[in-house]
Amino acid sequence: MQLPIPSHCPNTNFIYFILSLLISINLCTKTESTSTSCNEGYSFSKMGRNITHCKKLGTLKAEFGWNYHGRVHDFPNNRSSTLVDIFFSAPPVGATGWVAWGLNPRKPFMAGTRALIGFKHPNGSMHLETYNITIDTKRGCQLSSSAIEVEVNDKNITYSADSGFLTIIATLSLPQEYNISKLNLVWQVGSVKDSMPQMHDDTLKNFDSAETIDLSSGKSTSVRHRLHYHRTAHGVLSIVGWGTLVPIGAITARYFKEFPVKFCGWYPLHVSCQISGYLIGSTGWVIGIYLGSSSRYYDFTTHRDFGIIIFTFSTLQVLALFVRPKKGDDHLRYWNIYHHLLGYTLIVLITINIFKGINILRPEKIWKWTYMGLVSVLAFVVISLEVFTWIKFVKCKRLNHRP
Numbered sequence: 001m002q003l004p005i006p007s008h009c010p011n012t013n014f015i016y017f018i019l020s021l022l023i024s025i026n027l028c029t030k031t032e033s034t035s036t037s038c039n040e041g042y043s044f045s046k047m048g049r050n051i052t053h054c055k056k057l058g059t060l061k062a063e064f065g066w067n068y069h070g071r072v073h074d075f076p077n078n079r080s081s082t083l084v085d086i087f088f089s090a091p092p093v094g095a096t097g098w099v100a101w102g103l104n105p106r107k108p109f110m111a112g113t114r115a116l117i118g119f120k121h122p123n124g125s126m127h128l129e130t131y132n133i134t135i136d137t138k139r140g141c142q143l144s145s146s147a148i149e150v151e152v153n154d155k156n157i158t159y160s161a162d163s164g165f166l167t168i169i170a171t172l173s174l175p176q177e178y179n180i181s182k183l184n185l186v187w188q189v190g191s192v193k194d195s196m197p198q199m200h201d202d203t204l205k206n207f208d209s210a211e212t213i214d215l216s217s218g219k220s221t222s223v224r225h226r227l228h229y230h231r232t233a234h235g236v237l238s239i240v241g242w243g244t245l246v247p248i249g250a251i252t253a254r255y256f257k258e259f260p261v262k263f264c265g266w267y268p269l270h271v272s273c274q275i276s277g278y279l280i281g282s283t284g285w286v287i288g289i290y291l292g293s294s295s296r297y298y299d300f301t302t303h304r305d306f307g308i309i310i311f312t313f314s315t316l317q318v319l320a321l322f323v324r325p326k327k328g329d330d331h332l333r334y335w336n337i338y339h340h341l342l343g344y345t346l347i348v349l350i351t352i353n354i355f356k357g358i359n360i361l362r363p364e365k366i367w368k369w370t371y372m373g374l375v376s377v378l379a380f381v382v383i384s385l386e387v388f389t390w391i392k393f394v395k396c397k398r399l400n401h402r403p
């Protein structure tokens with residue numbers, strides 16, 4: 001199929017712009033972060049404690065400080081262990097929410113984490129206990145406090161009404177399986193009901209709340225940093241391809257084919273918008289599938305399933321071009337009905353799924369407002385053209401009926 005590429009469609013320049021945008025975002029993303037001075041800017045810095053290292057964690061506004069004492073020999077048990085003072089602060093969900101900090105001896109993820117969970121009871125007293133987070137917790141079983149292998153001493157928790165942060169302080173004695181040059185740190189916040197910590201939210205920020213850290217240098221690596229570029233690319237490409245070019249292509253076909261405006265170039269314009277939308281969107285889709293497969297410990301099933309349906313439907317739309325009946329063929333009518341039905345369904349599914357994707361990022365507002373703006377502009381254009389169509393339709397009818 002040979003198609004002239006019309007200049008109306010935002011083709012190469014636009015794609016070039018998007019690519020350079022993505023590259024610049026990538027350059028700004030560090031894959032490693034280090035700790036900084038702890039004297040100010042931390043909610044635990046004024047507690048008069050000896051904190052040698054601290055850093056802001058990647059999500060949930062959490063902060064982590066520590067003081068590493070080195071290895072000690074524990075004579076009664078004849079074991080050597082590592083002593084660390086830890087300071088962890090985060091704003092809970094509401095004044096009575098819980099905050100948690102823990103270490104996972106295996107990998108930086110929730111199941112298997114030995115955690116400290118703290119919150120404020122409605123009567124004002126504080127709660128801070130150790131919890132063994134298992135795979136059952138992930139399945140939704142109610143969490144209750146239990147012993148953990150890590151010895152916890154001098155634990156305390158304070159709530160600062162000024163900053164709204166809960167701060168957990170403790171001295172840990174880490175057994176040998178915790179290598180301080182690659183500790184898997186996990187943190188989380190959530191709400192409390194009947195003195196029981198409830199399941200945390202299911203946003204990306206909550207799932208990303210883990211890092212592998214080297215306590216002697218403060219250097220850390222996180223999944224969040226590693227995947228940031230891919231997630232941005234997935235979002236931008238999906239919104240540009242599926243969310244912008246595909247609806248523009250549909251508008252072109254609906255309003256500029258014959259009525260209310262006959263524009264001879266509508267067909268190449270329509271096809272090139274849809275093809276470039278399909279190519280850009282599919283690139284975003286492939287990145288999305290990669291993101292889904294690289295997050296083995298959680299998944300966003302509805303968003304993924306919608307994405308797969310959208311990709312399948314739009315592939316069918318593109319393939320249907322090759323079996324389009326010729327003008328004058330009786331089958332063209334049925335082909336058109338099929339093509340329109342699938343096309344409109346597709347646009348509805350795309351809009352829902354982009355909002356679903358944005359919801360995963362909540363409460364990050366920028367994506368939501370950008371896309372809402374885009375949808376409003378497209379809706380405004382469609383409504384205006386629809387009104388224009390009807391006015392023109394009524395006028396034409398009157399003209400035809402004139403005696």
Ligand SMILES: *[C@@H]1O[C@H](CO)[C@@H](O)[C@H](O)[C@H]1NC(C)=O
Binds near residue numbers: 050051
């Ligand atoms: C703070 O801790 C470091 C490292 O453990 C130690 O060298 C220093 O003397 C401590 N300072 C105070 C004031 O306790």
Ligand SMILES: *[C@@H]1O[C@H](CO)[C@@H](O)[C@H](O)[C@H]1NC(C)=O
Binds near residue numbers: 078
């Ligand atoms: C302490 O453990 C080491 C090996 O881990 C062993 O060689 C030593 O005999 C033990 N000492 C006592 C007093 O149990």
Ligand SMILES: *[C@@H]1O[C@H](CO)[C@@H](O)[C@H](O)[C@H]1NC(C)=O
Binds near residue numbers: 122123124195
């Ligand atoms: C506050 O409430 C909790 C849970 O209901 C209870 O365990 C605790 O003893 C209470 N503290 C005080 C000081 O009443």
Ligand SMILES: *[C@@H]1O[C@H](CO)[C@@H](O)[C@H](O)[C@H]1NC(C)=O
Binds near residue numbers: 111133134146
């Ligand atoms: C904590 O849970 C793990 C399984 O995730 C289990 O192997 C371990 O023995 C538990 N620890 C304690 C102290 O019960």
Ligand SMILES: *[C@@H]1O[C@H](CO)[C@@H](O)[C@H](O)[C@H]1NC(C)=O
Binds near residue numbers: 155156157158
């Ligand atoms: C915990 O911290 C609070 C405030 O810093 C303090 O008043 C309280 O005595 C501490 N509790 C323990 C057991 O150290």
Ligand SMILES: *[C@@H]1O[C@H](CO)[C@@H](O)[C@H](O)[C@H]1NC(C)=O
Binds near residue numbers: 179180181182
């Ligand atoms: C801890 O991890 C570092 C870096 O992977 C490694 O070089 C070191 O041998 C490990 N230490 C222990 C005690 O396993």
